[in-house]
Amino acid sequence: MQDVLITGLRKKTPKKLAFVDQGKCFGRGCEFCIVVCPVKDCITLVPDPEPGAGATVCEVNIETCIGCTLCAQFCPPDYDAVHMFAYEEGVRLTQEMPRSYDYRSYNKRKGGALAS
DSSP: OOSSOBOSOOSSOOSEEEEEOTTTOOOTTTOHHHHHOSBTTSEEEEEOOSTTOOOEEEEEOTTTOOOOOHHHHHSOTTTOOEEEEEHHHHHHHHHTOOOOOTTOSSOBOTTSOBOO
16 A cells, blocks of 8 residues: 555554454455555464464554554455454453354355355
């Protein structure tokens, strides 16, 4: 989106942090949040933590997130995977990421597509 991305340490602690619900993220193939993020390598693709998923999902680096909200604004509404939280809550959510994926209301195929 931008020719020059923000790099290096952020100057101040943001009021909000982005959090990706990896149970809803489709990762590779969508990547809107990565494209619109003004901070280099703030949002990256990582292996899906769901056992056997074989796909990738997005993850926010809370050390570099500036809380701009662009990722949450551009996440497709049918995925609704990126949300903004108060800084302390965002840190807590990142540290306590849920390890159960039973709440997913869909089946994800390898590569991130919906299973029919």
